[in-house]
Amino acid sequence: MEQAAELRVHGVSGTPIESMLDDPWPTQVAGDDDGRIFRRTHATPPDRVVEGYHWGRYTAGSPSRALWLLLLPFALVNVARFALLMPARRRRRDRLADGVLRLLGLLSTVTMVVAACYLAWGVLARQCGPDDDCGRGFWLLARFSDRSDGIRTLVTALLPIVLLAVLWQFDRLGFPHDPPGRPRRERPHSNGDPGDPGFWRGPLQTSSQRAAHVTVGCAVAGLLALAMLGLPGRWAGYEPAFTAACAVVAGLLGAGLLANLYVVIANPAPAVLTSDGHDTTALSRRMRVARYVTAAAALAAVVLSAHGLDHVLRGRVRPQGVGGLFAGVANGVSALLGLTLLVFLVVCAWLACCADGREMRAVPKPFRPFFGGMAGWIGAALGAVAGMGMSAAAVFWTARALGKPVLEGAGDGIEVASVYWVLAAVWGGLALLLAVSLLPMAAWLLRREWWWVLFLALVVAVGVGGTALVGDEVSWAGAGRQAEWITGGIVLVVGLSFLVFLLDRDSYPDQLCGDYSERHGLERARARVAAKWRLALIRYRYHHVLGLIALLGGLAVIAAALAGVWLIFVEDGSSPLTASATGPLGQLGVAVVSFGATGLVVLGLGTWRRAGLRTGVGIVWDLLSFWPRTGHPLCPPPYGGKAVLAVAGRASQLANQPLVGDGPAGRIVLSGHSQGSVITAAACAVLAEEATRSGHDGDLRSDRARTALGRLSMITYGSQLQFLYARFFPSYFGYDRLCGVYRGLGGRWRSVYRWTDPLGGPVLxxxxxxxxxxxxxxxxxxxxxxxxxxxxxxxxxxxxxxxxxxxxxxxxxxxxxxxxxxxxxxxxxxxxxxxxxxxxxxxxxxxxxxxxxxxxxxxxxxxxxxxxxxxxxxxxxxxxxxxxxxxxxxxxxxxxxx
Known part of the structure; x- marks a missing residue:
């Protein structure tokens, strides 16, 4: 019998190679320190070689990857790009959708920079002076408060500088994870094809996009530093030389901002590929000059601001309206983000309703795109909600540590801009919604027949309690006076929950008789297995919950943006919107986002000490950093390209080189578990594509790819290819793509699953x-x-x-x-x-x-x-x-x- 080679590819969480190969002493035979290929050394049939490709170190190897938690909103925006309904050939509307999404990603970056600047200068430098009571209980903060305005401005500038430096250094994180081999351009006039090696290397514009994001961040930070001097109209009253210097620096920052905004939206293609190995492409001289000039101007703005506060304005009244200026910038960026999200909603609906979109949705029901083809907007909305929530969390966490957060202009506490209060109210509303609907939602997810009774009881309880509360006063005191109505509603929902969960009407125990013996005495054992089935099958319904949260959150972000703009023009703080934002819902939101910020800090620090926790955080990036950086250039470095091309290259080596016995393997089986099944399916698509092309060297040369493809088979198990990837990413792993992979293998594909698997299910x-x-x-x-x-x-x-x-x-x-x-x-x-x-x-x-x-x-x-x-x-x-x-x-x- 001809020799066979099996190449196993693990899923998320970085499965240890010893467990993966069921061998305590595997030997590394290929790969590098990050993507390693091991071979089983014992208990292997004589006619088979068993190897494993371990890619877990890409996302869970170093403790520094805990810093990637800050980039979660960027990663969600990037994933949203690949959920769009785009055909293989690029159209004008596809370029429009990409441009709007890139603008949304840029505004996400600016939101984070503005939050850092607001914390540094709008809170610490401005509100922690000698005459303020901010943080007097802490000796280091007390020494900081006693310093001059200029010194405080210089010291707190470290916060935005560190943030921008981290983003700047992200250029260096691309190279170790780039796919091997010489650079290949992506197929022209294409929206991306998993079978194209150029697609997995990432867009050639990624480098220029990253540089543009960092440059815009530097420009915004520099302009906000100058805002510490007050409105530009007041500069004319300062020393002429100082005023001229401020004007020149502001002009340079504005020019850098506009020029790089054009780069983000237009996305011009670079002229040459890189040759230094540090990036996808080399930046043009013009971009490099603009980048360094803008960064230098931002540093000069910080110095000018500190010098002006301590020397030019010495003895004068502190600049007025600085707090309102910072609040206006925060409100304005929030408004732009919300309006861009609204435009993106319209564009996604256009893509889904056009002829190509309808054709992509005309597939068997289990493969139809999520949310009618609007999954791209859902992902972008989640990114926007997460990004603005993290910004609000940082602001309120700091404000609560320094004193009592109050609305901007209210005094008697740490003033916080109205937009952050509105965002806190959004998160408070989402948290309250999840809390009150938890039991009915759990009954629906677990397929209880009477789940709708709980939803009806919830509506009745909320209606009665809300009516009683509105009739009294929407406040904590009013809730205390109407406690009997609120308690009665809770008791009603909880009491009905016990009845609903006890009613078990599904046929799973009967179905189990086909798997196990029907003899008496095994009823409880079969009942336990049926319970595992119910829990595992939540996977077919959880996307509805996620979509609802994203929809409500996205619409709330749009509403919050518009509300923030409106509040700019409200002179007093007594408007109903302000009262609602700073009322019980806003206070609940402050607690939620502050708790979330604390949790992120604890989680980040814990990953440095505990390898298990670091692996758990790595699972998030296993799922989110698979795709090339197309939607947002500052998301964590993708591993998908290197993993896919490494698996395809190894299959070619096994088929063409004498690695097994006295010759190449006669049969090759790619064995992919969970996320590994996505990698192996994409590797098969690459081999099928390269088998029909010519002109490339190495393991993926057309003749070698044809040999490998003729000997190739695949087993996937615990796979999400049907119920998740085909539906969330229909343009790349949809029904037609899976059919193409199946036919390219000549039907030599087996998909294995269990009904007790909470993540994997049928594929074929x-x-x-x-x-x-x-x-x-x-x-x-x-x-x-x-x-x-x-x-x-x-x-x-x-x-x-x-x-x-x-x-x-x-x-x-x-x-x-x-x-x-x-x-x-x-x-x-x-x-x-x-x-x-x-x-x-x-x-x-x-x-x-x-x-x-x-x-x-x-x-x-x-x-x-x-x-x-x-x-x-x-x-x-x-x-x-x-x-x-x-x-x-x-x-x-x-x-x-x-």
């Missing part, structure tokens, strides 16, 4: 319209990839060690249930004591290669076995599917996505 099969359920164990009729559109719904059949078909009770373990290439494993393997089978705990999302049935799946894949479901109601037989039959069943699927 889905419920037929005639099925009794749309997802989960209740499905009784299936459709599958590789079938013509008019093929009938199939039933799930068993495959086991029998030479032919066998009855369920006679099929020995290990076994799996199959609908064509989609295979389900039993979990736990057994629930009863046996002299011949070990009783194992449920494994859920982990341990797929360690399941005895996995070896059966692997052998069947290499031998061409596949359960042929046949027509509805016809007993299935375990048959061998040759290449002719595979070509027949997949003949109507095109490799190229629509």
């Amino acid at each position: 099969a889905w419920a037929a319209p005639s099925s009794a359920a749309s997802f989960g164990p209740d499905i009784d009729r299936w459709h599958r990839i590789g079938c013509p559109d008019d093929c009938p719904g199939h039933t799930s059949k068993q495959r086991c060690g029998c030479p032919g078909g066998c009855a369920p009770d006679e099929c020995p373990y290990p076994k799996y249930w199959a609908v064509g290439p989609d295979l389900r494993l039993r979990d736990p393997a057994t629930i009863e004591d046996s002299a011949f089978e070990a009783r194992r705990a449920a494994r859920g999302h982990s341990g797929y290669p360690g399941d005895p049935a996995y070896e059966k799946v692997f052998e069947d894949l290499l031998q061409g076995h596949e359960v042929d479901p046949g027509a509805c109601g016809v007993p299935g037989q375990a048959t061998s599917a040759g290449s002719a039959s595979q070509d027949r069943i997949s003949g109507r699927i095109s490799m190229a996505p629509k």
